Amino acid sequence: MTTENNNKTDSDEPVIKIEKMNKWYGQFHVLRDISLQVKQGERIVVCGPSGSGKSTLIRCINRLEEHQDGLIAVNGTELSGDLKNIEAIRRDVGMCFQHFNLFPHLTVLENCTLAPIWVRKTPRKEAEATAMEYLERVKIPDQANKYPGQLSGGQQQRVAIARSLCMNPQIMLFDEPTSALDPEMIKEVLDVMIELAKTGMTMICVTHEMGFARTVADRVIFMDEGQIIEENEPEEFFNNPKSERTQKFLSQILSH
Amino acid sequence: MSDSLAYLRTDAAPELPPPSSQVGWRKWLWDNMFSSMANFGSIGSAIKSILIILLTVTLFYFGATVIWSLINFALIDAIWTDPDTLKRGVCATVAQGGIVEGKVGACWPFVEAKGKLIVYGRYPEQELWRVDALFIGLAVGIAWLLWDKAPFRSQVGTFMLTAFPLIAFVLLTGGGVEYSSGTWTTLIVLTALFLGGGLIAARNLLGEVMFALSGFLIVFGGFLAVLLFTMFVTSLDLGLVHVETSNWGGLLVTLVVAITGIVASLPLGILLALGRRSELPLIRYLSIGFIEFWRGIPLITVLFMSSVMLPLFLPDGVEFDKLLRALIGVALFSAAYMAEVVRGGLQAIPKGQYEGAMALGLSYPQMTRLIILPQALKIVIPGIVNTFIGLFKDTTLVLIIGLFDLLGAIQSAFSDAAWATPVTSPTGYLLAASMFWVFCFSMSRYSQHLEHKLDTGHKR
Numbered sequence: 001m002t003t004e005n006n007n008k009t010d011s012d013e014p015v016i017k018i019e020k021m022n023k024w025y026g027q028f029h030v031l032r033d034i035s036l037q038v039k040q041g042e043r044i045v046v047c048g049p050s051g052s053g054k055s056t057l058i059r060c061i062n063r064l065e066e067h068q069d070g071l072i073a074v075n076g077t078e079l080s081g082d083l084k085n086i087e088a089i090r091r092d093v094g095m096c097f098q099h100f101n102l103f104p105h106l107t108v109l110e111n112c113t114l115a116p117i118w119v120r121k122t123p124r125k126e127a128e129a130t131a132m133e134y135l136e137r138v139k140i141p142d143q144a145n146k147y148p149g150q151l152s153g154g155q156q157q158r159v160a161i162a163r164s165l166c167m168n169p170q171i172m173l174f175d176e177p178t179s180a181l182d183p184e185m186i187k188e189v190l191d192v193m194i195e196l197a198k199t200g201m202t203m204i205c206v207t208h209e210m211g212f213a214r215t216v217a218d219r220v221i222f223m224d225e226g227q228i229i230e231e232n233e234p235e236e237f238f239n240n241p242k243s244e245r246t247q248k249f250l251s252q253i254l255s256h
Numbered sequence: 257m258s259d260s261l262a263y264l265r266t267d268a269a270p271e272l273p274p275p276s277s278q279v280g281w282r283k284w285l286w287d288n289m290f291s292s293m294a295n296f297g298s299i300g301s302a303i304k305s306i307l308i309i310l311l312t313v314t315l316f317y318f319g320a321t322v323i324w325s326l327i328n329f330a331l332i333d334a335i336w337t338d339p340d341t342l343k344r345g346v347c348a349t350v351a352q353g354g355i356v357e358g359k360v361g362a363c364w365p366f367v368e369a370k371g372k373l374i375v376y377g378r379y380p381e382q383e384l385w386r387v388d389a390l391f392i393g394l395a396v397g398i399a400w401l402l403w404d405k406a407p408f409r410s411q412v413g414t415f416m417l418t419a420f421p422l423i424a425f426v427l428l429t430g431g432g433v434e435y436s437s438g439t440w441t442t443l444i445v446l447t448a449l450f451l452g453g454g455l456i457a458a459r460n461l462l463g464e465v466m467f468a469l470s471g472f473l474i475v476f477g478g479f480l481a482v483l484l485f486t487m488f489v490t491s492l493d494l495g496l497v498h499v500e501t502s503n504w505g506g507l508l509v510t511l512v513v514a515i516t517g518i519v520a521s522l523p524l525g526i527l528l529a530l531g532r533r534s535e536l537p538l539i540r541y542l543s544i545g546f547i548e549f550w551r552g553i554p555l556i557t558v559l560f561m562s563s564v565m566l567p568l569f570l571p572d573g574v575e576f577d578k579l580l581r582a583l584i585g586v587a588l589f590s591a592a593y594m595a596e597v598v599r600g601g602l603q604a605i606p607k608g609q610y611e612g613a614m615a616l617g618l619s620y621p622q623m624t625r626l627i628i629l630p631q632a633l634k635i636v637i638p639g640i641v642n643t644f645i646g647l648f649k650d651t652t653l654v655l656i657i658g659l660f661d662l663l664g665a666i667q668s669a670f671s672d673a674a675w676a677t678p679v680t681s682p683t684g685y686l687l688a689a690s691m692f693w694v695f696c697f698s699m700s701r702y703s704q705h706l707e708h709k710l711d712t713g714h715k716r
Contacts, residue, residue, distance in 0.1 A: 064611050083467075083619075084460075091617035101612030105630050105712055114626060115616035147712040167616060 013076065014039050015171060015202055016061060021070035023053075023060065030056050031067070032226045038171075043203045045213040045234075048223035049249060054206045057223070058173045061204070062093045075170065091119060094164030098176040100156045102148035108135070108159050109144040112166045120167065127166070134162040138192050154185025158192050165196075172196065174205040208253060214238065222246045330686060333361025343369070343674045352677065362683040363675075370669040374687075377505015377660050383497055386427045387508055393420065394511075402702060404709070417519065422489045428512075429501070432493035443484050451477030468536065471621065501579035502658075506665035507691070509579070513586055513651040513661065514695075518644050520587035525594025526633075530624065532599055543595070550592035555653055558585040563657040582654045590647045597639035601632030634710045641703035645696045663688050 016038040023031040030053045038044060046054045059065040060072060063079050063086045072079045074089045103111050112131035116122040122130070135141045138158035140151075148156055157177055164172060174193065178186040190212050197203060197216045207213070213220050213234055220237040222230040222245075230237070230246045238254075241247045276282060335356070338346040347363035348354025367374070376387055397416040400406050425431070454473030457466040466473075504512070531543030550558070562581040570576065605628055613623040633640070655664040666684040669675070 062615055064614060081464075087617050087619060090615060093615075095615040097608060097611065097615075099608050101608040101615075103609065103612065103627055103631075105634065105710075115618060118622050118626065119617045119619075149712060163616070 015075055016204075017071070017073045018061075019071045021060065021067050021072055023056065023065065023067045023069075030226050031060070034070070034228060036221070036228065038202060038204065040170075041200045041202055042218050043197050043201075043216050044205070044219050044221060045217040046204065046206045046221045046223060047208060047210075047213070047249075048229075052223040053226040054223045055175050058095075058175055058204055058206055061171075061173060062090050062095055064095075087119075091167060092169055093171045093173060094167060094169035095173040096157065096160050096164055096175065096177045098179050100148070100153075100160045100180075102156055102160055102163070104148050107145050107147055108140070108151070111148065111159060112163045115163070115167050131162070131166050134165045135159070137165075137195070138162045139188075152185060153181045154188045157181065157185075157189045161189075161192055161196070171202045171204070174203065174207065176206050176208070178207065178209055210238070210254065222249065224249070329361045329682070331361070333359050334364055335360065335362070336364050338365035338369075344677050344680075347675075347679055348677045354677070360677070360679050362686060363677060363679045364683070366669070366675045366680055366683055367687055369675065370666075370672075373506060373669055374662065374665050375507045377508060377665055378503045379505070379508065380497070380499060380503065383499060386496070386499075390424055390427055393423075394515075421516075421519075422486065424512075425490055426492070426494065426496070428499065428504070428508075429490075430494075430496040430498040431490055432496075432498065433487075433490045435487055435491060440487075443480060443487070447477055447480040447484055449477075450474075450480060453477075472539065501577050504579065505660035507662050509654065509659055509665075510648075510651050510662040512579070513583060513654060513659075514648045516583045517586040517590050517647045517651070521590035521594045521643070521647065522640065524587065524591035526598050526629065528591060528595035529598035529602055532595065533602060547592045547595050550589050551596070555586070555589055555650055556656060558589050559653060559657045561585075578657060579659060582657060582659060586647065586651070586654075590643060590650075593643050593646075594640065597636050597643055598632065600639065601634075601636035602628065604635050605632055634707075637703050637707050637710075641699055645699055648696055648699070649692060662691060 014037040016036070018034055018036040021031060021034040022029070034057060046057065048054050056065055060067050060079075061074065067079075075092060077085050077089055079085065079089065102108075103114070106114065109128060109131055112134065113122075113124065113127040116127040116130065117124055132141055132144065135144055138161055140155055140158055140162075143151055143155060143159070148159065151159065161172075161177075177193070178189050181189060186209070190209060193203075193205070193212065194216055203216075205212070205217075217234045219231060220234050221228055222237070222241075222243075224245050230241065230243050232242075237246075238250065241250055273279075277286065335347050340346070342355065343365075345354045346365055347356070347360060349356045349358070349360055354360075372381075372384075376384055379387060397412060397420060400412045401409060401416065403409075406412070450473050453462075453466075454470050454475075454477050456462060457470035457473060460467045528543050528547055531539045532547065534540045534543070559582060562585045563578060566576065566581060609627055609631065610623065613627040618626065651661055652663045654661050655667075660668060666688050670681050670684060
């Protein structure tokens with residue numbers, strides 16, 4: 001697996017390539033000089049204090065946020081203003097949000113089949129069969145005909161994961177998937193994510209679940225003030241953090 | 257001391273029924289009759305309770321008196337038949353030169369005698385079957401659509417929104433409209449330009465800006481194509497006698513104006529609301545301009561301008577039908593209101609819904625149609641129906657440009673000397689009010705049913 005510095009010698013092209021990327025909100029420089037390469041099947045955990053730009057970074061990868069400078073390429077397609085490229089990339093990059101963002105007016109099953117039917121033009125029957133398969137995998141096939149509002153937070157997040165998987169994505173982005181959940185529900189979502197990691201899915205997770213990072217991640221990236229401060233494999237990262245900022249952050253979140 | 261903090265439940269707390277004062281008729285009686293008044297715990301609260309009881313009784317008395325006198329007028333003292341065709345005599349007291357001794361209530365024979373005028377206006381007698389056929393078609397179509405479990409609902413809905421208006425137009429006017437060859441050529445050329453240009457631009461052959469605008473071009477081109485088709489159908493001559501719209505009247509005009517306004521204002525309003533939130537400045541400012549223009553002027557002014565000023569701007573020889581002008585005016589006017597109602601719903605949709613949809617790769621039209629609008633429109637059903645009801649009642653304003661709607665037709669019936677009695681006009685107004693109320697209340701009930709049906713609960 002990969003060690004700290006990933007590229008150049010590797011022959012296979014990275015699925016995500018970010019080079020010298022910068023982003024501003026008005027005058028505010030949120031992302032500074034970000035360079036990152038992710039290879040097929042890699043699992044990356046991004047952590048850092050709130051406001052450090054980690055969510056913004058992964059939201060740039062499927063263009064929910066626009067970057068102003070530098071390059072982002074997914075599967076060799078560069079993200080630019082071209083709508084066709086953006087929609088193509090979004091088809092192949094799944095995303096789960098902190099607040100799930102399920103569609104409350106559709107049932108769980110309809111949530112899962114909507115995009116395959118309308119975007120991938122899958123026949124309804126087939127889409128429903130695939131959706132049930134994934135609902136099975138996240139262990140809530142019995143809730144298929146309920147509305148999202150009738151489910152618990154943990155169940156909703158698992159539906160959201162199943163919904164993304166129904167598009168058969170190559171890359172999954174997780175934006176603090178467990179931050180809005182009660183402690184009892186965090187585990188059920190993490191279990192699903194660990195299962196997913198075992199299948200070899202390329203994953204980028206913004207999370208504060210350090211246990212998850214230790215078990216699953218190939219690399220941990222620490223961000224602060226819009227920059228990547230440190231990047232290492234999890235054992236090294238947690239046991240032997242190099243920068244002072246990382247040490248301070250880790251001491252704060254691991255002290256309890 | 258040590259065990260004072262520890263507690264361990266050994267047996268589960270039983271599930272008990274609520275106290276008897278919290279269920280059934282006792283709860284109802286308490287909640288609705290006594291909760292605010294029956295408190296005699298102290299002198300102060302006893303005085304308050306007595307005052308509240310007195311107030312309740314007084315209000316109840318006045319309410320009952322009003323309702324009773326209405327029932328008295330409309331039903332008990334009312335005159336129902338006119339067997340000897342005495343006309344005004346049957347509804348006038350002896351002192352007024354009639355035959356009634358004592359009090360006179362509503363004069364229903366007047367309504368019966370003027371029924372045709374009230375429903376059809378001055379539509380020619382032998383052509384009334386056309387209006388009747390239309391009313392029946394409309395009633396069947398609407399009933400079909402309102403019945404949730406009816407088969408072929410979407411097909412019937414499409415029919416009612418596309419073919420039915422054309423049939424209605426041909427039936428009511430007689431069809432055979434003549435358009436100048438210039439109109440035909442212009443429209444055909446424009447349609448080809450917009451539709452063709454849009455389709456080419458959609459393939460990204462004309463550059464970024466045109467690509468972004470291609471959807472708009474195609475929609476507008478499609479609109480023109482529909483217009484062309486409409487012109488074609490309305491120009492067909494099926495041998496029906498032509499009936500001038502100036503001869504239409506009564507309920508017919510009210511329904512034509514209201515239904516056209518309702519059917520046109522919702523889609524137009526949705527487009528305007530989306531346009532106002534568009535990221536393309538051209539579309540945004542056009543929408544804002546349109547909405548603010550129409551919202552800024554009173555409907556009466558719109559109607560006056562359509563009948564007095566519009567002819568000044570049109571080239572000589574081009575004439576717009578008076579009713580058509582009113583229809584367009586009412587539709588655009590209510591579209592502006594509708595746009596703001598819909599925009600309110602759009603603003604209530606959390607950003608996460610857009611992001612969730614975009615992250616799945618849905619295009620803007622798909623996202624809008626499948627995710628955003630269903631939720632936004634559901635939220636604003638009360639506002640939409642409010643606008644519909646307002647529109648329905650505003651149709652009475654067409655009277656001022658010389659169209660006789662339901663109210664206008666009833667009022668014009670008052671002028672018949674053969675029916676001049678003191679109770680004629682109260683009867684007429686009572687009828688007008690009841691008819692409007694029935695239509696508006698039905699809309700209100702249906703909207704509540706719809707809200708209930710679409711409620712998936714648990715908003716988030």
